[in-house]
Amino acid sequence: MTFHSPAKINLWLRILGKREDGFHEVQTRLCQLALGDTVEVEHLGAGHNVALTCSDPTVPLDESNLAIKALRAFESRANKNSSWRIHLEKKIPAGAGLGGGSSNAATVLKACNTLAGSPLSPAQLIELGAQIGSDVPCFLIHTPASDGAGRGEQVTPVEFDWKLPLVLIKPPFPIPTPWAYKRWANSKEIPGVPYAPQLCPWGAMVNDLERPVFEKYLLLPTLKNWLLEQGEVRAALMSGSGSTMFAITDTPVQAAELAAKAREWCGETAWIQSTSTAG
Incomplete structure (x- = not known):
């Protein structure tokens, strides 16, 4: 299956202070963009192999990649081990504040869940996403804009009537x-x-x-x-x-x-x- 993996911007980002866990308490509004990567995910059946490729040669293809982390988190939570092929066609630059890695991770979570027969609920996917990265949950909701609280991972869908x-x-x-x-x-x-x-x-x-x-x-x-x-x-x-x-x-x-x-x-x-x- 092929999926659109959108970038995001923060229309606002307020820092309220440092938390006891070392993260910072924030209030932010995240808006998904029309611009995004393309993520191809193929379920290869039994096994435990993952083939990750990417159009950007600077992107790591090992276990540090958030797409792989998302796959591992899904398999652990769903108790399903399979072989997969994932290809990232990148248009979102890395280290840009545009959520490219987080969006890829969210897309892989949704794709694996769909291809495996949807063993996890949307709420469970959001919970998994929050463990992977603070921006991941905003890409797992059904509206293109959301408000983030906590360290950003507590997302609430919002009505957003502007196409800016x-x-x-x-x-x-x-x-x-x-x-x-x-x-x-x-x-x-x-x-x-x-x-x-x-x-x-x-x-x-x-x-x-x-x-x-x-x-x-x-x-x-x-x-x-x-x-x-x-x-x-x-x-x-x-x-x-x-x-x-x-x-x-x-x-x-x-x-x-x-x-x-x-x-x-x-x-x-x-x-x-x-x-x-x-x-």
């Missing part, structure tokens, strides 16, 4: 999520960079992780300022822990035009894509 055109810009470097959270408490704002919530009809867009990330990766606050100077941009924000910045426009034509301008401004090393929220 947007541009994604990822510079040629990833940002490790644990690093960004670790630096949050002692980070400071950079003068001249707007961190305040951007008030929009769909909510107040803000990301508390911009503060620690912008301190080190100075291209990102410069890019945010540049995006907000463009007349067609409604709001601009970093997604998750970065390194992707995204800008929302009024129309898909404006998004395409902004993407062309961003390619000139950023140069050839940046990954730039126009897309929209899923609807």
Whole structure:
């Protein structure tokens, strides 16, 4: 079976403080995007072999890959051992704050469950997903937008009536999520960079992780300022822990035009894509 594995953005991400388990308490809204990977999953029958391939040669194909972790978690919970073939056709860059690995993991959970005869309920899949990663559950619900609480894994589906055109810009470097959270408490704002919530009809867009990330990766606050100077941009924000910045426009034509301008401004090393929220 072949599945669409969507990317996500965080329309807002608030950090409430550090928890006793070492994670941080957050409030966030996650929106799935039209942009996504393609995941092929084939059930090969009896055995215990897994063949994982990927179009991106930088993606690890061992047990550290979240898709493999999802498969192992499913087999353990469902008490089913089989042989599988999984292929990831990647369009979502790694280390981008766009949830590519988490989305792949969620897609593999759903695919394996379907191909094995649905031994697990949707609630059980969400519980498994939360054990794999904080962003995995948001890809296991039936609505394209959700609110995340706890460390982000406690998801509540929400009505989201907007299909927002947007541009994604990822510079040629990833940002490790644990690093960004670790630096949050002692980070400071950079003068001249707007961190305040951007008030929009769909909510107040803000990301508390911009503060620690912008301190080190100075291209990102410069890019945010540049995006907000463009007349067609409604709001601009970093997604998750970065390194992707995204800008929302009024129309898909404006998004395409902004993407062309961003390619000139950023140069050839940046990954730039126009897309929209899923609807």
